[in-house]
Amino acid sequence: MAYQCPRCGDPVSRNYSRTAQMAGGLVGALFMAAFGSFGCKKCGKISRGEFPAEVRNRMLLGSVGLVVGAVVLFVVVIGVIAALR
Numbered sequence: 001m002a003y004q005c006p007r008c009g010d011p012v013s014r015n016y017s018r019t020a021q022m023a024g025g026l027v028g029a030l031f032m033a034a035f036g037s038f039g040c041k042k043c044g045k046i047s048r049g050e051f052p053a054e055v056r057n058r059m060l061l062g063s064v065g066l067v068v069g070a071v072v073l074f075v076v077v078i079g080v081i082a083a084l085r
């Protein structure tokens with residue numbers, strides 16, 4: 001799931017937040033991955049508005065997938081905890 005930088009065309013990566021990972025664990029990290037900003041190695045932080053509409057749509061789909069994954073993981077964890085009681 002790589003996107004191109006709208007300024008230089010290089011691949012951009014999602015910015016993961018260490019703070020969110022500490023606070024929310026894996027689920028927090030997934031949410032940050034879904035809603036966090038993107039960064040280019042050359043141009044720095046890229047806001048979502050700079051990407052073309054088509055790319056933003058793909059990002060939205062990817063984000064939905066990540067959120068669904070996070071929710072499923074959360075439900076599984078709750079289920080395991082409930083089963084152990």
Ligand SMILES: [Zn+2]
Pocket residue numbers: 005006007008009010040041042043044
């Ligand atoms: Zn760039």
